[in-house]
Amino acid sequence: MFLSDDSATWIAVGLALGAVVIALVSAVVVLEALRRKPVAPAVEPAEGTETRELVRALEEAREEARLARELSQISASVDLDAVLTQVLDTVNGLEGIDAAMVVLTPGNGEKEPLVATVGMSAEEAVRQPVRGPPNSKAAHAVGIAYSYTRKEAEENGELIRGGVSVPLRDEEGESIGTLAAFWRGRDRSATDKELAHLEELAARAGPAIENARRFREVRQLADLDALTNLHNRRYFHETLARECTRAHRYDRRLALVVFDIDDFKAINDRIGHLAADAVLAAVAERVQSVVRGADIACRVGGDEFAVILPESTLGDAEQLYGRVQLAVASRPLGPFERIHLSAGLAELRSEDDAKIFFERADEALYRAKETGKGRFSAANGVG
Numbered sequence: 001m002f003l004s005d006d007s008a009t010w011i012a013v014g015l016a017l018g019a020v021v022i023a024l025v026s027a028v029v030v031l032e033a034l035r036r037k038p039v040a041p042a043v044e045p046a047e048g049t050e051t052r053e054l055v056r057a058l059e060e061a062r063e064e065a066r067l068a069r070e071l072s073q074i075s076a077s078v079d080l081d082a083v084l085t086q087v088l089d090t091v092n093g094l095e096g097i098d099a100a101m102v103v104l105t106p107g108n109g110e111k112e113p114l115v116a117t118v119g120m121s122a123e124e125a126v127r128q129p130v131r132g133p134p135n136s137k138a139a140h141a142v143g144i145a146y147s148y149t150r151k152e153a154e155e156n157g158e159l160i161r162g163g164v165s166v167p168l169r170d171e172e173g174e175s176i177g178t179l180a181a182f183w184r185g186r187d188r189s190a191t192d193k194e195l196a197h198l199e200e201l202a203a204r205a206g207p208a209i210e211n212a213r214r215f216r217e218v219r220q221l222a223d224l225d226a227l228t229n230l231h232n233r234r235y236f237h238e239t240l241a242r243e244c245t246r247a248h249r250y251d252r253r254l255a256l257v258v259f260d261i262d263d264f265k266a267i268n269d270r271i272g273h274l275a276a277d278a279v280l281a282a283v284a285e286r287v288q289s290v291v292r293g294a295d296i297a298c299r300v301g302g303d304e305f306a307v308i309l310p311e312s313t314l315g316d317a318e319q320l321y322g323r324v325q326l327a328v329a330s331r332p333l334g335p336f337e338r339i340h341l342s343a344g345l346a347e348l349r350s351e352d353d354a355k356i357f358f359e360r361a362d363e364a365l366y367r368a369k370e371t372g373k374g375r376f377s378a379a380n381g382v383g
Helices: 005-036 049-074 080-092 150-155 192-223 233-250 264-271 273-290 314-329 354-370
Strands: 099-104 114-118 142-145 160-169 175-184 254-261 296-301 304-310 341-347 376-378
Touching: 049 080, 049 192, 080 099, 080 114, 080 175, 080 192, 099 160, 099 192, 142 175, 160 192, 175 192, 192 233, 233 254, 233 296, 233 304, 233 354, 254 264, 254 273, 254 314, 254 354, 264 273, 273 296, 273 304, 273 314, 304 314, 304 354, 314 341, 314 376, 341 354, 354 376
Parallel strands: 341 376
Antiparallel strands: 099 114, 099 175, 142 160, 160 175, 254 304, 254 341, 296 304
């Protein structure tokens, strides 16, 4: 029997529709069954010893890779501040470490040890005994532990509870200072891993620090003013920018004193340029005799001088001006019985950059001269 083309088409359509209906019914049945059947909660595979060890090994590998990367960066600069910052940040980045400190023995022309820290306040820093054993022997490592009353420990859980320091050595093996790491929160001793990392870091940091310090000493010769032997104008502005950045980064105080010799033009006209240069040199020598080891005295041009005071307040700047004024005016200076200085003082504000900071102190200097000379004016008020 033969079917017409139209009949065949309708039969095919009917079969197709039937198949669709059957599929839909089957889907409804399956979904209903799944709805009524409770779904078993997903069960996380138990984390076995091998898994934990694998995770721990992966974390340690990442930490070692980070440490190796940062160690390689320490020798990449000859700028002492950059090297010290890299060293301190690397130590402070170690697991379990909350603060770090570098103490360098005084170099050529330095009066006091150079101290750099991260993760601790200036008050905490001055209390840390990390300058080496009292017998001057080269210790392998020095452990530091602090004990507090129960009340002190409960009231301040962020107290430094302990630390460890290791010696820093140059390429010849000579000691140049110490590197220390500290922790807060609870009493404990340094782990073998922490000590190994600190020793590895000190071995890499020692030569890099010494090279950077030698480079600084060589550069300082080019940064000195030939007449006064103080730092020159270029060094002043570079250093002020660096100290401003550091103070903002670590939330530290920074003060600035800018001063000049009152009526210096008249002095110049009276005794001539050569004799006036001798006056400038004598003033600079007396300034240098009363500044602290950490202070940075500079000649910024003509008879204008400036002193950068790290870790200092406006009150510290006022005290320095008093010492400088006394040193200059208390004794005759060449043919002059009394020479006076006017000064502008400023303390770094959160919104200051180096340019604004200097301008504030410089403007205060000119206010001081307008009010009678031989006195100072603070950037936030008149002294």
